[in-house]
Amino acid sequence: MGLQPMLSAHGLKGRVTLEFQVPVNEERIEQDIQTIATFTETPGNGASRPTFSKSWRAARDYIVKELESAGCKWKVDACGNLHARPNAIAWDSSTWVSGSHIDSVPNGGNFDGVVGCVAPLEVFRAAKEDQKVVPLELITWAEEEGTTFSLGMLGSRAWTGSLSRDQLASLRNAQGQNYLDAGAQHGVVPDKIGVDKIKPTSIIGLIEVHVEQGPGLWNDKKPAGIVNAIAGRRQYSCVITGVANHAGSTSMRDRRDALAGMSEILLEFEKLAEHLGHRTVITIGQLFPKPNAINVINGEVTFTVDFRTPVTEVLPAGDKGIHKIVEDVCAHRHLIYALDVTESLPAIEMDARVCNRLAKAADKIGLKQIPQTISGALHDAAILAPLVPTAMLFVPSRDGISHNSDEFSRIEDIAAATEILAEAVRDRRIE
């Protein structure tokens, strides 16, 4: 990736020096991202940084070194999350919190999570250059993606008390080590889990910077977006049973084709998502047809449904619609089905005051009318939101591509988000 020219599509030229005192430095941000990108188990083939792996630790060590240079103290909590504050700010005083994660999916991108750690790091460095102290704590959460220990947002869940020591002990990585054993040499202290945890009153608010992982901002040519809700999610497992039969000798009217049933359901789901509105999405992502042979009608298809909406009230309506579509399609095609909910998470509204503060901060640095948006993906912010005032700031993802080595965000956009963050956490006021 090359350093982007300051004269961007968004007309940001000169903004950094004219509007904002803290000199956010794009070259440092790019250096951080390029360096962390080198810490991967799959060089040349994207970021592969499983939590507690050597490459993951190398990335954390790099951030720690930069934090120390920026005049910060740091510690790792009993759950494995890295915390850092300016030396001048006591651990028990109240601050803003900003952070994200450095673990990745296999062969993932160089921006997912990393951007949200680099942004507060750069705020510390810029503030130091400006001889200011910002009331900010950086947290790098352990295991957000869920691909190392089969469950996402482990670090934030454990630190907020929604995962017990026993539960962590039951989660194992590909090497068969559980979370506690694998994390021991990286700061995890099993005996203190449930004790060393969040004190919500000491947190003014949480602002997580993250790449959008969708094409909305990129397509609309917006430099950033303020997330006002994280979508709720229901996931289902569905098995449709028809009759496997000869593809040549079974007439169209005599078929009970399970794959045709799934196909009709998928197209009906598309219409349902449009009908429900509010950026509702419904996806059939995984499917296993049987017998899956060129000359046989599929007698069975097992598939997953992933349904998300940022409006909690839409969840039951969508659930009803999904059930009705599966029932109706199977009825008229003479198929049998079993549809089970495998996960149900409510939608989470972000804190209006924090969103407003981010809008004002953007306005102040010359980025007018930053759009509000929703996050379809889950993040550590969703775990913290019920406990502390929370919002997120999205950076555009080129063509919306993420969880892919082609993932890309412009350094200038990351710098803009960093400036908004710096402006927002400049003092302890929330409004």
Next chain:
Amino acid sequence: MGLQPMLSAHGLKGRVTLEFQVPVNEERIEQDIQTIATFTETPGNGASRPTFSKSWRAARDYIVKELESAGCKWKVDACGNLHARPNAIAWDSSTWVSGSHIDSVPNGGNFDGVVGCVAPLEVFRAAKEDQKVVPLELITWAEEEGTTFSLGMLGSRAWTGSLSRDQLASLRNAQGQNYLDAGAQHGVVPDKIGVDKIKPTSIIGLIEVHVEQGPGLWNDKKPAGIVNAIAGRRQYSCVITGVANHAGSTSMRDRRDALAGMSEILLEFEKLAEHLGHRTVITIGQLFPKPNAINVINGEVTFTVDFRTPVTEVLPAGDKGIHKIVEDVCAHRHLIYALDVTESLPAIEMDARVCNRLAKAADKIGLKQIPQTISGALHDAAILAPLVPTAMLFVPSRDGISHNSDEFSRIEDIAAATEILAEAVRDRRIE
């Protein structure tokens, strides 16, 4: 399976003795089918008789033993096909031919192929009891299914000269043996392949009895059907490429979902098949979505298309329709595709004189207005049809189930087909 009562749904009571002199014996037919069913590599889990396996040879040996008892001589040709005639009929005199196969798909049914070998065998036995000699040759073709050596109808293709010794040498079974080596101990003589082959002028006509493998006759409560055409087939491989992306953060309008594209194509194929008529069928049987994960939109789907129609003229129209559907769906969904034809076989009309003779034979034994039908599946008859006057006689398959251990046909229906065959091959007249 139990012996079916003679008073059937088709009102056949008394037909055997009243209308037909040769006493076709249902108990012998049932005994044949039950015995051959025991020759399987997967007892209790369907018929598994790969060509040249021990179980396949045991089935052939059983048929040979029965043929000898029925006063027949037999031989195996250089390609591995079993031939048998009454002792009184010279090998070089002209006869009718009837036969099918005893190899099976893995975990297949007990009727597919076997019925077409047992029917002419029973004609020989019945004729002997009746002290008659019928001008008939039985052929049990080697390797019809294509699951042993990855290509179907090998025995008939080789005997009719459309597969060379070199081609047979290149086809290998699961044990790595080629057709010639594996067949050596069962009668295959590599040096004589291409020499020991069909002499069309010595064959009056071919009648293959086979289970329907579709539900048409069973649903319409017909005891048999005369096949007047074997469907032509085009097969395709198609790859649709969209963009793999996050199922939560990519809005419905921003998606380029390859699976949604395939689903729409499948439903359009259903409409196209109805529009083309003539019992045209189009099937998407095999598909491989990528990355096939619950929370990711599929960026690529590779799938097969199997298109069959009994009317040769419909093949180019269907081909055009298939291309247009794939093109149109991909265009409006912003997907890229590659569609390649992997097989193209013309439709094959059966010989009208042989069909007529079968209809008259059915009429004579009291089965009025046997329906004419088409075969969607390919059979050895399709290989012989360009060379000799050919037709097929279908026996109803319960619920159309085939290539499945649940495959079932009524013994009384098999006996009825055997009687029609016996009547048709009673003398050397074709009209």
